[in-house]
Amino acid sequence: MTAPDGGERWVSVRRVLVLGGTGEGRRLATALAGRPGLRVTSSLAGRVRTPALPPGEVRIGGFGGADGLAEWLRDKQIDAVIDATHPFAARMTANAAAATARLGVPLLILRRPGWTAGPGDDxxxxxxxxxxxxxxxxxxxxxxxxxxxxxxxxxxxxxxxxxxxxxxxxxxxxxxxxxxxxxxxxxxxxxxxxxxxxxxxxxxxxxxxxxxxxxxxxxxxxxxxxxxxxxSRPPLPSGVATVSTVGEAAQWASTP
Missing domain, CATH: 3.40.50 (Rossmann fold)
Known part of the structure; x- marks a missing residue:
């Protein structure tokens, strides 16, 4: 990368994959867009014909299970993964946990809080x-x-x-x-x-x-x-860090 003075320098880039398709995934991609030292790719499953696309680099389609995801993470030299998929995307979450564990890549799960019944609810x-x-x-x-x-x-x-x-x-x-x-x-x-x-x-x-x-x-x-x-929601994989807000996920993504 060329420095402002015209010289050459090496810049450390943290490559982050956001498994998205949710409002939280789009807001996270927006929050991370343009941050120095970050290169963010959002992945969408492709089940919706006209998805709302987040800013930045986007890939659409499945990975081919945990094995395919692990291969993709290795090929793209991904440094961290944030699972911001739908709370009921249990298979994708399980694949992300298996693939990142295999490669030693940090994984964070971003999940919005569930609903709670109140007075008058049946x-x-x-x-x-x-x-x-x-x-x-x-x-x-x-x-x-x-x-x-x-x-x-x-x-x-x-x-x-x-x-x-x-x-x-x-x-x-x-x-x-x-x-x-x-x-x-x-x-x-x-x-x-x-x-x-x-x-x-x-x-x-x-x-x-x-x-x-x-x-x-x-x-x-x-x-x-x-x-x-x-x-009810499916259970999350054990031993994986979980946050409930986009701000927390953005902070995690920006921390080497």
Missing amino acids: WRWVGSPAEAAELLPSIGQRVFLTTGRQDLAAFAGLDLWFLVRAVDAPEPPAPQRMQVLLDRGPFTVDDERALLHEHRIDVLVTKDSGGDMTAAKLAAARELGIPVVIQ
Whole structure:
């Protein structure tokens, strides 16, 4: 690299991979963009057709499991990895933990806090979409399903009516009685309340994603006395450092 005086010098660059696809991942890439001594690459899974791209270098697509990720980290000489994926991207998180452990590359997990039920909430916790599907017929007949299009197969055999909200159009197998709403947050409580009213929803199904972008549906359900079936988060790998804010992750990334 050429110094301001025209001479040559070596500059130590810390190469950081951000496993993103979330609002936190985009904000982290923005916070790190242009910081001296950092070269940041954001990786997106490519499951959304028109993803919101973070600033800086971006790669889209899978790595081919833990082995493929380890090979990519080695080839790109990555010095640190931050997993800022969705709280339910358990396979990617497990692959990141395995690949970085194999190479001795530091790994940090950035996870937004989960949601907590408050006064007036009627939440029924489940461990999987299959458990949610088993519980639903005893609760309601008109379902607002916000778990994502990849979980629809678990509900395909139910004789219930579903309003399915997703970023991209779902593919079969899916419930036969279904209306699809293509939309991306953030959502307001007023909008969510109106949506629940319009479609006469009597049960909401979601995941404990946390964050503010999609929390309005929970407030609307509370106001209307609608029960919520909510899927618990998968456990994180043991022994991996975890933070809950973008600021903490940015500080970690900037520390050699």
